[in-house]
Amino acid sequence: xxxxxxxKDSVSKKINSAKSRISSQVPAHKHxxxxxxxxxxxxxxxxxxxxxxxxxxxxxxxxxxxxxxMFGVFFLAIVAPIxxxxxxxGN
Numbered sequence: 001x002x003x004x005x006x007x008k009d010s011v012s013k014k015i016n017s018a019k020s021r022i023s024s025q026v027p028a029h030k031h032x033x034x035x036x037x038x039x040x041x042x043x044x045x046x047x048x049x050x051x052x053x054x055x056x057x058x059x060x061x062x063x064x065x066x067x068x069x070m071f072g073v074f075f076l077a078i079v080a081p082i083x084x085x086x087x088x089x090g091n
Contacts, residue, residue: 045057
């Protein structure tokens, strides 16, 4: 009969040793959200200093803000009539 616990333990040990070898060879870093190049791990924003990436990041921020507002409006447009009917207003 196969001992699942011992197999699980041995696989776990091999995975942990592989992870430690890989992490010791690769320095800590992040990647730019826009273009994907490697940036410093200590950088505040997740974008590189390229002007194209900065402009695209700002554009995405504006689009995200507009989308959040639109979702809120649509949510209220759908939920408000239902809530009013449940509260007794309307037919």
